[in-house]
Structure formats: C-alpha cells, structure tokens
Amino acid sequence: MAGAVAAAGWRLGRRLRPCLSNWQPRGWRPGRRRLLCPAACGGSAPAVAVASKRPGRGQEADYCLDLVRKRDYESFLCSLLLPPESRPSAFALRAFNVELAQVKDSVSQKTIGLMRMHFWRKAVEDVYHDNPPHQPVAVELWKAIKRQKLTKMWLMKMIDEREKNLDDRPYRNIGELEAYAENTQSALLYLTLETLGVKDIHADHAASHIGKAQGIVTCLRATPYHASRGRIFLPMDICMLHGVSQEDFIRCNREKKVQDVVYDIASQAHVHLEHARSFQKNVPVKAYPAFLCTVAIEDYLNKIQKVDFDIFHSSLHRRNPLLPLHLYIRSWKKTY
DSSP states (O other), X not given: OHHHHHHHHHHTTOBOSSSGGGBOOTTOOTTOOBOOOSTTTTSSSOOOOOOOOOOOTTOHHHHHHHHHHHHOHHHHHHHHTSOTTTHHHHHHHHHHHHHHHTHHHHOSSHHHHHHHHHHHHHHHHHHTTTOOOSOHHHHHHHHHHHHHOOOHHHHHHHHHXXXXXXXXXXXXXXXXXHHHHIIXXXXXXXXXXXXXXXXXXXXXXXXXXXXXXHHHHHHHHHHHHHHHTTOOOSOHHHHHHTTOOHHHHHTTOOOHHHHHHHHHHHHHHHHHHHHHHHTGGXXXXXXXXXXXXXXXXXXXXXXXXXXXXXXXXXXXXXXXXTHXXXXXXXXXXTOO
16 A cells, blocks of 8 residues: 555656645755644644633534534634635534544543543434533534534544544554544535535535645644553554654654654645546535645645655744635635
C-alpha cells in the first residue's frame, strides 16, 4: 500500500510549492519542504475539554459559534462564508464535531470516553424524536435538522468512528486512516452540502476526497502534540517501509527517513485534493462554499514542503494571518 501511495504521488508530480501544481520530488532542494499544526483549523494543539457554563435560553447559537471559533478556527472562518440560511446549521455541525473530537483528549479512561459517546448517540436519537437534551450543541443540532432535514446516518457514523478511535493505537495502513477520515471529515462535508440544499453525486465524490485529504492532514498536524504525550497514530505500513519506529517521532527525530514518512503521507493528501479538483466542472457551483476547507489544506501542504517535511518545525504551529483573505478570494472566485 505504501508503495502505491509513493507511486501515486510521483505520477501526480509530488508537488507543493508555491502551489499544489508544483509538488516536487523529495530530493528537490530550492526552498526545502514543510508542515503546520494540529487542531483541525486553529493552528494550535488539539482541543482539550474544559468545564464551561451552560448558556441561557436562546444563547445556544452563540455557544456553538464561540466553541467553533476557539477550537476549530479555520472551520469558523469557512463557515462565516456560507450563505446566511446555511450558516447556523454549519456552526451546529462543526460544534458537534468539536464535542466528539475533544472527547479522546479530555478523558483519562476509555470507559469515560465511551460514556460520553453514548450520551451523544442518545442525544442524536432524541433530537430526531423532537426531544433534544438540555445541551446547547444538541439544541442547535435539533434546529438544524428541522431546517434542512439532515441525514441521521452521517451523524451516527461520526460518533461510531470517533468511538472506535478511542483506542490508543496507530492506524495499520493509510487505507485505515482514509476510512476514519471518510466517516468523520467527509461525513461532515456531506452534511454541510445538505445545509446548502445540494444533492449531487459529483459533489459527494468531491466531498469524499476532500474529507480524506483533510483527515490525513489533521493526523499529520496533530503528530507533534501526540508525540509530546508519547502517542503516535501515523500509518504503521508507511513507517515500516522507511524503517521508522514510534520512538523516532516521540524523540522528535528529524532524520531523512522520518521526513520520508511524512512526505509519503502528505503526498496521499495531495493526491486526494487533486482528484477532487479534477472533476470540478461537474460539481454544482452551489456546492463550492462547502469545500472552502481546501484553502487550509493547501496552505498546510505548502508549509510542510517549505520546511522539508520536518513535522516538528516551529513555523508549522503558527496561524496564517492571510488565511481569511485567501478564503474570501477563493469564495469570490467561486472555486475550490
């Protein structure tokens, strides 16, 4: 599988600087290669759950917006550029995703994590029976479902996949990581398309590949944070191919073989992003706002190449101050 990944990256040019159309082979020197940081869209370490005051009646929407702004900043920016009628639902979905994502890092025992996942599974069931629990994200999710008839299956897939991911073990291969991304990030994009009123097979196809690219990138971005806690989740097959152990990442080893692992994984994210863009002409323009996350994915891949795929480089943990402008331009051009 790892060999196929490398081959696919080479066929598509293995390029990345200064834009994805220039993805260069690993031996390419001018500018050396690069990375960014964890937290799906914030440029900081993955969110850790903190105690928060329950918002009063009518403040659920503000609670969701604030939660996404603090924990998933890039998604916050992307959601602001959605049509007004879709925006509240998008923030509810993103807040739901944040709640699920932070469970793993906020519990000390798997049993507690399973209990929280059980709460959200029951909450979704209750929401679809018009009986949402007194929890701000659940209430906003209920409103979103009433507005846009969101598909229950995707919400449940997100919960199921996050629950399986409570086990502290690395992905066995890149395919397993892609499956996780499909049932979390891609599922979130399918639901976002529903808030836009888009039902199109080409849009779904694009969402699948973009979600996988985002899932792979998120895994890479979170690696320094996880390594600091003695945990590594990168695909084992690619690590074994290059003779790299988990200990190499935990010790922040910056040898070429470690960078080769990062390069192969980043290349697969690039493959998915290019694939999604290859049939852009068939995707309804109405769906494009759901795919603005490609700007952040591309930004990360550009940065990781510039530091020669050194996943521990300090520059990769800084937010891009120009990201809001880049998002606005992409939105104005109506492209992804």
